[in-house]
Amino acid sequence: MTDAAVQRGFEAARVLKHAMTIFRRDAFKILLFSALFVALPDLGMDALTRVFSRPETGYAAPNTWIMILVSLLVSMLGSVTLQAAISRSALSRLESPHTAGAAPFGGARDYLTLLALGVVTSLGILGGFVLLVIPGVILSLAWMVVVPAMVTERLGVWDTIRRSNRLTGERRGAIFGLSLAVGVVWFVFAWLIQLAASAVGNPVVDAIAEPMMQALLSIVNALLAVSIYYELRWSKEGTPTDRLVEVFA
DSSP, X not given: OXXXXXXXXXXHHHHHHHHHHHHHHTHHHHHHHHIIIIIHHXXXXXXXXXXXXXXXXXXXXXXXXXXXXXXXXXXXXXXXXXXXXXXXXXXXXXXXXXXXXXXXXXXXXXXXXXXXXXXXXXXXXXXXXXXXXXXXXXXXXXXXXXXXXXXXXXOOHHXXXXXXXXXXXXXXXXXXXXXXHHHHHHHHHHHHHHHHHHHHXXXXXXXXXXXXXXXXXXHHHHHHHHHHHHHHHHHHHOOOHXXXXXXXX
């Protein structure tokens, strides 16, 4: 561990560069995973919502709220799975004291642990947003890198959450600023796509546009989480430079 590496601050530009490098290297796999884990489940939940929801009752019907909660959980779990796939591909060679001599992430037990992590963090963040918005924002920032940490360092659910809390620590303001900037750019992009889809006026285009945009948003969030995880490890703990070259070459 070098002093220079440990003293380096969090740099948003470096995070974005890492994200673009990961996407360029595995673009086809990332797009395929986003279709399998995000777009298709989103289409399935949309079909189920149309079957079980009754528009005439509005939000008074319990079915409406059940479908909203299930849809949110399916969306969050799909994003967690996508993050795990990208993390395994991009960061599996990263050295860690937790993984010395361990098999790569990917066994049945690993995915069950990942599922438990997704449920715990998704419910926690969702509860924070339902009760008050600010706790939800704080938890989402504190738990930004739970999936890359679990996949790379082979930690359990609670150890992963504590690890993410420590890594994000005093960097949460910078992470929030970067996430906000990316969110604004995404909002403008999504608005333009929605305008284009409306101008076409084709039902098929309308049906495809929403799950496609959800899949793309999940890709952006996953790449951001993985890149932020590496940036935090490098800037706070001094991940060796040769590993940086190996992972992001």
